[in-house]
Each structure stands twice: as C-alpha cells, then as structure tokens.
Amino acid sequence: MNLFKSSLVALACTGLLACNSTPSQSPTQRDGSANISEYQAMARSNVVSEVGYQLSFDLTGDSRFNATTKVEFNLSNTKEPLTLDLNKALISKFAINGKRIYPNYNDAYITVNPQLLSSGKNTIEIEYSREHSTNGEGLHRFVDPVDDKVYLYSHFEPAAAQQMFAVFDQPDLKATYEITVSAPKSWSVISTMRETSIDEQANQNIWTFPVTPKLSPYNFSMHAGPYHVWEDNSGKYPMRLFARQSVAEQVTAEDWFTYTKQGLTFFDDYFGIDYPFKKYDQLLVPDFLYGAMENAGAVTFAENRFMYKDTMTAAQRQRLASVIMHEMAHQWFGDLVTMKWWNGLWLNESFASFMGTLATSEATEFKHAWRTFYATGKQSAYRQDSLVTTHPIEVPVPTSMNAFDNIDAITYSKGASTLKQLRHLLGEETFQLGVQQYLSKYSYQNATLDDFIGSLAQASNRDLSQWTQDWLYQAGVNTLKADFHCENGRISQFSLLQTAPSSELPTLREQRVQVALFSASKYSIHSGPIVAVTYKGDKTEVPELIGEHCPNLVYPNFEDWGYVKVQLDEQSFITAKEQLSKVSDPLLRSMLWQSMWDSVSDGKISLVQYINVALVNAPTEQDYTILGQVIGNLKQAQQYLNSMAPNHKAYATKVSKGLTQMSLRMAMQHYDNADFQRRWFDAYVSMASSKDALNHLAELLAGTSNIRGLNISQDLRWKIIIQLNRHDYPSSAKLLTTEKQLDVSDSGQKSAIAAEVIRPQAQLKRQWLHTIEHNTSMPFSKLRVAMNYLYPSEQKLLSAATAEQRLANIAEIDKKGPVFMRAYNRRLIPTACSNASVEAINEVLNTETGLSQMTRRALLETRQKEQRCVNISEMLNNSN
Numbered sequence: 001m002n003l004f005k006s007s008l009v010a011l012a013c014t015g016l017l018a019c020n021s022t023p024s025q026s027p028t029q030r031d032g033s034a035n036i037s038e039y040q041a042m043a044r045s046n047v048v049s050e051v052g053y054q055l056s057f058d059l060t061g062d063s064r065f066n067a068t069t070k071v072e073f074n075l076s077n078t079k080e081p082l083t084l085d086l087n088k089a090l091i092s093k094f095a096i097n098g099k100r101i102y103p104n105y106n107d108a109y110i111t112v113n114p115q116l117l118s119s120g121k122n123t124i125e126i127e128y129s130r131e132h133s134t135n136g137e138g139l140h141r142f143v144d145p146v147d148d149k150v151y152l153y154s155h156f157e158p159a160a161a162q163q164m165f166a167v168f169d170q171p172d173l174k175a176t177y178e179i180t181v182s183a184p185k186s187w188s189v190i191s192t193m194r195e196t197s198i199d200e201q202a203n204q205n206i207w208t209f210p211v212t213p214k215l216s217p218y219n220f221s222m223h224a225g226p227y228h229v230w231e232d233n234s235g236k237y238p239m240r241l242f243a244r245q246s247v248a249e250q251v252t253a254e255d256w257f258t259y260t261k262q263g264l265t266f267f268d269d270y271f272g273i274d275y276p277f278k279k280y281d282q283l284l285v286p287d288f289l290y291g292a293m294e295n296a297g298a299v300t301f302a303e304n305r306f307m308y309k310d311t312m313t314a315a316q317r318q319r320l321a322s323v324i325m326h327e328m329a330h331q332w333f334g335d336l337v338t339m340k341w342w343n344g345l346w347l348n349e350s351f352a353s354f355m356g357t358l359a360t361s362e363a364t365e366f367k368h369a370w371r372t373f374y375a376t377g378k379q380s381a382y383r384q385d386s387l388v389t390t391h392p393i394e395v396p397v398p399t400s401m402n403a404f405d406n407i408d409a410i411t412y413s414k415g416a417s418t419l420k421q422l423r424h425l426l427g428e429e430t431f432q433l434g435v436q437q438y439l440s441k442y443s444y445q446n447a448t449l450d451d452f453i454g455s456l457a458q459a460s461n462r463d464l465s466q467w468t469q470d471w472l473y474q475a476g477v478n479t480l481k482a483d484f485h486c487e488n489g490r491i492s493q494f495s496l497l498q499t500a501p502s503s504e505l506p507t508l509r510e511q512r513v514q515v516a517l518f519s520a521s522k523y524s525i526h527s528g529p530i531v532a533v534t535y536k537g538d539k540t541e542v543p544e545l546i547g548e549h550c551p552n553l554v555y556p557n558f559e560d561w562g563y564v565k566v567q568l569d570e571q572s573f574i575t576a577k578e579q580l581s582k583v584s585d586p587l588l589r590s591m592l593w594q595s596m597w598d599s600v601s602d603g604k605i606s607l608v609q610y611i612n613v614a615l616v617n618a619p620t621e622q623d624y625t626i627l628g629q630v631i632g633n634l635k636q637a638q639q640y641l642n643s644m645a646p647n648h649k650a651y652a653t654k655v656s657k658g659l660t661q662m663s664l665r666m667a668m669q670h671y672d673n674a675d676f677q678r679r680w681f682d683a684y685v686s687m688a689s690s691k692d693a694l695n696h697l698a699e700l701l702a703g704t705s706n707i708r709g710l711n712i713s714q715d716l717r718w719k720i721i722i723q724l725n726r727h728d729y730p731s732s733a734k735l736l737t738t739e740k741q742l743d744v745s746d747s748g749q750k751s752a753i754a755a756e757v758i759r760p761q762a763q764l765k766r767q768w769l770h771t772i773e774h775n776t777s778m779p780f781s782k783l784r785v786a787m788n789y790l791y792p793s794e795q796k797l798l799s800a801a802t803a804e805q806r807l808a809n810i811a812e813i814d815k816k817g818p819v820f821m822r823a824y825n826r827r828l829i830p831t832a833c834s835n836a837s838v839e840a841i842n843e844v845l846n847t848e849t850g851l852s853q854m855t856r857r858a859l860l861e862t863r864q865k866e867q868r869c870v871n872i873s874e875m876l877n878n879s880n
Contacts (some may be wrong), residue, residue: 135289171446195280197206241282256320259325317674343394553571594629787824814852833873
C-alpha cells in the first residue's frame with residue numbers, strides 16, 4: 001500500500017476519488033500488472049499523440065530517488081480510461097490539467113478517468129519517490145566495493161522506463177524528453193543530449209538538458225555518477241567514454257575512439273543520413289543484463305564483457321569493434337526509425353547484427369569479420385533453428401512480458417544471415433538504396449516489416465512477397481547437397497538438392513549461392529571453377545559445370561552467401577576429413593571443420609572420429625579465428641564425455657589428458673604470439689583435470705613455475721583458482737580465501753563466488769541453490785554468476801542430488817519473471833545425458849501446464865539436447 005501526504009489524502013473526501021475509478025468492463029482494461037498487451041498498446045496509441053515529457057530527478061546516491069514527471073499529450077478519445085505506467089513508486093502529488101487529485105494507482109500504472117481529461121492537449125504531473133533498481137532494469141544503482149562510490153545507469157528495454165518515470169511505455173508512442181537533474185557535485189550526468197548548463201549549488205549541481213528528438217521510451221536514457229571520462233573531438237562528432245574510477249586503468253580508450261570514428265564515418269556514408277544525435281557517448285557499466293544497449297546518443301556496455309586486467313587479445317578487440325558497430329547501427333535502424341511493436345524486435349536486432357558485421361569487415365582492421373560471424377553467430381542460428389522449439393523469424397508478441405520470449409540466435413543471427421543472402425539476391429547497391437529510402441521515409445517515426453520490405457521491393461523493382469513468406473514467416477533451416485556424376489574424368493550431370501528439415505517444416509526456399517569445385521593432390525587442395533547459382537525447389541540443375549574436371553571436393557555454399565546447412569557428398573567428406581589442413585582458403589577450411597562437428601551432432605560420425613581429426617589438425621592451425629572455433633568444439637566434446645560418466649570413463653580420461661597436453665604444448669610453443677598463446681592457455685586451464693595438470697596450474701599461480709611469454713594477469717589468476725576449486729585441489733579453498741582478500745573489486749567478488757559455488761561439496765551446493773531460489777538481497781548479477789558455476793558437467797552426482805527438487809520447484813521459481821528465468825533456465829534445468837533425465841523433463845512438461853512460454857520452451861530444448869547427448873553416447877559405444 002502506498003502512503004500519501006495528509007493533504008492529499010484529504011482530497012479523497014471531495015468525491016474526485018470516486019470519479020477516478022475504472023469502469024468494471026472495458027475491451028482495453030489491463031490485468032493489474034506492469035505488462036501491456038499489443039491490443040491495449042495499439043488502443044492507447046490510437047488516441048494518444050504528440051507526447052512530451054519534462055522530467056526532474058533528485059539524485060543523492062542513496063537507495064531512493066525523488067522525481068517529477070510532467071507529461072503533455074494530445075487525446076482524441078475521452079470515452080475510455082487511460083493508463084499511465086509507473087512501477088512501484090511512492091506518489092506524493094498527482095495533478096491532471098493543473099487539478100490536484102488522488103490517483104487511482106495499483107503500483108504498476110495509474111488509471112485516469114476520461115472525464116478528467118480534455119479532447120486535445122492534456123497535462124499530467126506526478127511527484128514521487130522510488131527505490132533504485134538492483135536487477136539491471138530501470139534506474140540501476142551500484143555501489144563500488146573498492147571505494148564506495150555510487151554509480152547509476154538506466155536500462156529500459158523492453159518496457160522498464162516505467163521503473164524510472166511515469167510514461168506511456170510502448171515503442172510506438174514516440175516522445176520528446178526534457179530533463180533536469182540534481183546530483184552530487186562530483187558526479188557527471190549523461191543523457192541523449194549534451195547538457196546546456198550546469199548550475200553549481202552548495203552541495204549539488206543542477207544539470208539542465210535540451211529537448212530531445214522524438215524517441216521511443218526504451219531508446220531514451222539517463223546515467224549519473226562520478227564516472228571517469230575520456231573525450232575525443234577529432235572526428236565529425238564529439239565522443240566521450242565513461243567508466244567507473246576504480247576500473248579506469250583497464251580501459252584502452254584509444255581503441256574505443258578509433259572504432260567509433262571508423263563506424264560513424266562508415267554509417268554516415270552507407271545510410272546517406274548524418275548520425276542523428278549530434279554527440280556519441282559510450283559507458284561501461286556494472287551488473288549489466290546484456291552485452292550492450294543502443295540508448296540514443298549514450299550507449300551502455302557490460303563491464304564484464306569489455307573490460308580486462310590484461311592487454312586485449314585480437315579476439316577481444318574484434319568483439320569490441322563488432323559490438324560498437326552493432327549498437328551504432330541501431331542509432332539509425334532502431335532509434336531514428338523504430339519498430340511499432342515488439343514483434344519487430346527481430347528486424348531491429350537482425351539488421352544491427354548484419355550491419356555491425358558489414359561495418360567491422362569494411363571499416364576496421366578486422367577484414368575477416370564475416371568468417372567470425374560464420375563460426376560463431378551463424379552456427380548458433382543453425383543450432384537454434386534445428387531445435388524442436390524453432391520458430392519463424394517474425395512471430396506474434398502478445399504482451400510486453402513476451403517481448404524477449406523469442407530473442408535468440410534466430411532473432412539475431414538467422415535474421416542477419418537472411419538479410420545477408422537477400423543482399424546477394426538483390427545486389428549490394430540495390431539493397432543499400434532500399435535501406436536508405438526506408439530510413440529517409442520513416443525518420444523519427446515507427447515502421448513495420450512491410451514498410452522495410454516495401455522499400456527493398458521498390459528499390460529492386462521486384463515482388464518480395466514470396467521471399468518474405470518463405471524466409472520470415474516459416475521456420476527451419478534447409479539442407480543443401482551437391483549431386484553430380486562423372487564420366488571419363490569429366491562432370492556429366494550436376495544439380496543442387498534442397499531438402500526441408502521435416503514434414504512439419506516443409507518449406508523449400510530460394511536463395512543465391514556459389515558452388516565451388518576443388519581437386520586434391522598429395523600436398524594441397526586446388527581451387528577449380530566457382531559459379532553463382534540461384535536455386536529453389538528440391539532440385540536445381542547447374543549446367544555451367546557440365547564438362548568440368550571431376551572434383552575431389554565440392555562445396556555448394558562457397559564464401560557463405562546462403563543460410564543453409566551443407567551436407568557434403570561422400571567423396572567430399574572423405575577429402576575434407578583426410579586433407580583438412582591442406583585447404584588454404586580460411587573460410588572454406590572453417591566450413592569444413594564445421595561439417596566435421598555437425599556430423600557428430602547429427603549422428604553421422606562418432607565423437608572419437610572428430611577428436612582424432614582435431615588432435616592431428618588443431619596444432620597446425622594458423623588461423624586465429626578457426627583455432628577458436630575448433631577449441632570451442634573440443635571443449636564441448638569434453639563436456640559431452642563428462643556428461644556421459646561413468647560410461648566411457650577410460651576414454652574420457654585419455655581424451656582429457658591428450659587435450660590438456662596438446663593445449664599446454666601449443667601455449668608454450670607460441671611464446672612469441674600473445675594471441676595464440678592466450679587462446680591455447682585458456683583451453684589448457686578450462687580442460688585441466690588430472691593431478692599433473694592441476695599441480696602445474698598451482699605452480700604457475702604461486703610463481704614457482706612459468707611459461708615463457710605468458711603473463712598471469714588477475715583475470716587468469718581467477719580462472720586458475722576457479723579450476724582448482726572445481727576439482728577440489730588441495731589448498732584450493734585457502735587460495736580462494738586469500739585471493740578474495742587481495743582482490744575486493746566487483747569482478748573479484750564475482751570470481752570468488754564462482755570459485756566457491758563450483759567446489760564439489762554437496763552441502764555447499766544446497767546452500768547456494770537455496771540462495772539462488774530465495775535470496776532477495778543479493779544483487780541479481782551475483783546470483784547469475786552462482787547459477788552459471790553451480791553444476792559443471794562432471795559433477796553429475798552433485799547435480800542429481802538436487803535435480804528432483806529443482807524440477808519440483810520450477811513452477812514456483814518461474815514466477816520470478818523473465819529476467820531471472822532467462823539465467824536460471826540456461827544452467828539449472830537438470831541434465832544427466834540419460835534416458836531417465838529425458839523422462840524426468842517429460843514429466844514436468846506433462847504436469848506443469850501453467851509454466852511461462854519461456855520456461856516451457858527451455859524445458860523442450862533441454863530435453864532435445866539430452867536426447868542428442870544420449871545418441872552421441874550410443875554412437876561412441878558402437879565405435880569402441
């Protein structure tokens with residue numbers, strides 16, 4: 001219950017409270033929660049327009065903040081009640097068109113009787129206070145454990161602006177924002193616009209900001225605290241970078257500014273529209289829920305993903321450049337032109353993923369960015385699209401609570417891949433022209449998928465309705481295979497065969513690919529003819545290749561134009577397996593490596609065969625990106641073997657020893673190449689489990705042993721300590737305690753939690769599980785760390801001890817909401833690589849009918865992955 005000032009309570013007796021009640025029945029009546037349905041949101045935007053917010057915040061650093069929202073808007077219909085979103089605030093004043101009344105407020109939104117509103121312009125003013133958020137949404141508050149300084153940042157996507165101010169919290173009610181902020185004198189305040197003045201008071205400064213352009217609520221932001229700031233005015237737009245003072249030395253500002261300038265130049269040219277928000281601020285913030293967020297003119301990034309206590313590796317620098325470009329693309333596609341409702345979120349993210357990769361490859365030193373995309377993002381999309389829970393790219397979103405239900409690799413990477421192949425289908429210049437026309441036509445407005453496709457169709461003078469139906473409204477990934485015959489050493493027949501994943505997903509699609517032929521000799525693979533083919537249906541003839549020399553290897557998606565899984569023909573598979581290291585083209589070699597791993601997942605070869613190929617070829621791999629891809633698959637192979645215990649124990653021990661020895665040997669050999677050395681050493685640490693390997697890690701930690709060229713940074717110290725505790729190495733608990741005292745930083749505290757929860761002790765696991773499920777005071781960012789490290793793959797018995805409890809409680813835990821469950825479902829749904837585990841999940845799916853869509857989907861995916869693990873184990877049995 002909210003408390004109000006006595007003078008305000010007295011107004012309830014005037015009869016206004018009764019006038020402000022909601023009709024008992026209404027087609028737009030909400031359910032009392034903070035969520036709003038698409039229908040209700042559209043009904044609201046049909047009557048509300050020309051919205052402007054005047055916001056005032058009084059920030060002291062304490063756990064609560066005081067604020068005032070004044071919202072002006074036009075109303076075209078005064079027959080239905082109107083709701084204004086404001087989450088869990090303590091309201092002290094509420095006035096409509098200058099008349100102070102008692103609000104009809106349910107802690108989620110205020111319902112306004114239409115009789116109190118006018119047709120035309122209206123003003124609502126609210127004074128309130130609220131607790132700062134600690135879960136990464138709304139106006140998040142963080143206290144630095146090193147120096148006790150307080151930092152604030154906002155995060156609103158999908159609908160959390162209401163946790164900071166009163167708002168019509170939906171993307172198609174774009175508005176202007178004018179803010180004033182009172183903050184401690186040592187603080188900076190950052191928002192969409194650069195401040196117009198800073199008025200110095202006795203203990204506080206008053207920051208005044210100009211009116212913003214029209215923005216959706218989730219694109220607006222405000223951040224405050226004693227941030228360290230770097231500035232660079234050498235480019236077309238002024239740039240600033242912010243980070244907490246205690247971690248400022250971990251930031252290489254030159255890299256940030258270099259990539260940012262490169263991106264702004266690229267996008268100004270590509271989009272044909274100057275960057276719309278005049279200045280470009282970026283902030284590194286703690287406890288962030290995601291990788292980054294495209295707030296207009298003030299982008300936020302997760303500290304833990306972009307801050308290191310050592311020199312950044314090439315992979316880390318590329319990731320930084322790529323994410324900077326992704327969020328920058330959103331400034332046009334997402335902020336300038338915004339989706340109308342959350343079903344358009346996929347296009348927002350897909351386009352930014354596509355354009356971010358394009359900009360990284362063309363504007364930075366990372367010219368191989370598309371190869372990285374293939375090895376990481378695109379493989380995630382193929383895996384997601386092969387699950388029983390696959391879904392079309394474009395899906396309905398019933399309410400704001402469901403906005404992130406389908407935010408996954410299909411949304412990001414399949415969507416980006418689809419746009420990439422559409423660009424090849426239409427032509428690069430035509431695609432760019434269509435994008436420019438779309439952004440120009442809908443600037444500062446909301447738009448739909450039809451608007452975007454319509455712009456591309458107009459630019460290409462092509463009907464894209466069938467393409468849209470096949471690619472965006474139908475789920476599943478197709479498979480492509482070359483089918484050919486040779487006579488007298490020459491191709492006599494050549495066609496491409498396209499198959500659908502199942503009878504439930506029968507769609508066959510049209511796209512443009514390149515078919516490449518290769519011949520093999522004892523020492524190398526030689527490139528032959530390459531032809532571009534637009535294929536559709538189940539069979540497409542390729543007459544251009546008839547008469548060519550019979551190849552040893554055919555790859556029907558050369559250079560990765562298409563979104564399709566490639567099934568190598570029998571001869572090509574044999575050539576790839578036997579002569580993988582001789583393939584000079586790095587993207588093709590990456591694709592062939594992936595074909596090997598896909599064959600394990602699809603049950604075509606055993607895990608033994610892949611590991612044997614990797615043990616022979618990985619040490620000779622000279623491409624940094626491919627090496628990361630192969631090491632990632634080897635880590636997954638080891639996890640499979642751990643999950644299969646006690647089956648294949650002898651083989652698992654042998655493989656673990658072989659992988660750790662290989663990783664250590666390669667880390668030692670690459671003393672003159674820090675990137676390769678650190679990639680191999682990271683593999684060594686994560687795979688180490690034998691007594692000898694753990695002894696060696698302890699010696700490296702103590703400084704009694706060393707590896708030439710390797711710097712044991714604070715980040716590496718924690719990785720080693722976590723691994724030693726994972727395997728209950730003698731004195732590992734003491735090492736943890738000592739390191740925790742030496743490193744009191746936020747990242748140190750989280751690493752200490754990881755090292756503690758990963759220890760193989762039953763009582764400790766139960767205590768932490770209880771904390772995860774019931775603790776309300778620990779910051780969510782730390783609970784998430786505990787979830788991630790609680791049950792590593794080899795601790796099957798410890799996981800089994802609480803598996804029944806976790807499944808029994810999942811319906812109750814599910815009530816914690818999507819932010820919590822996104823992390824919980826990823827790590828704490830029980831798995832055991834067994835048929836019994838599959839049946840246990842079946843039981844929950846059959847009995848718990850009230851689960852959220854997100855959690856039900858997670859259970860279905862876990863069941864399928866469990867079945868795949870069982871199948872891989874059985875294949876391994878047959879190969880031994």
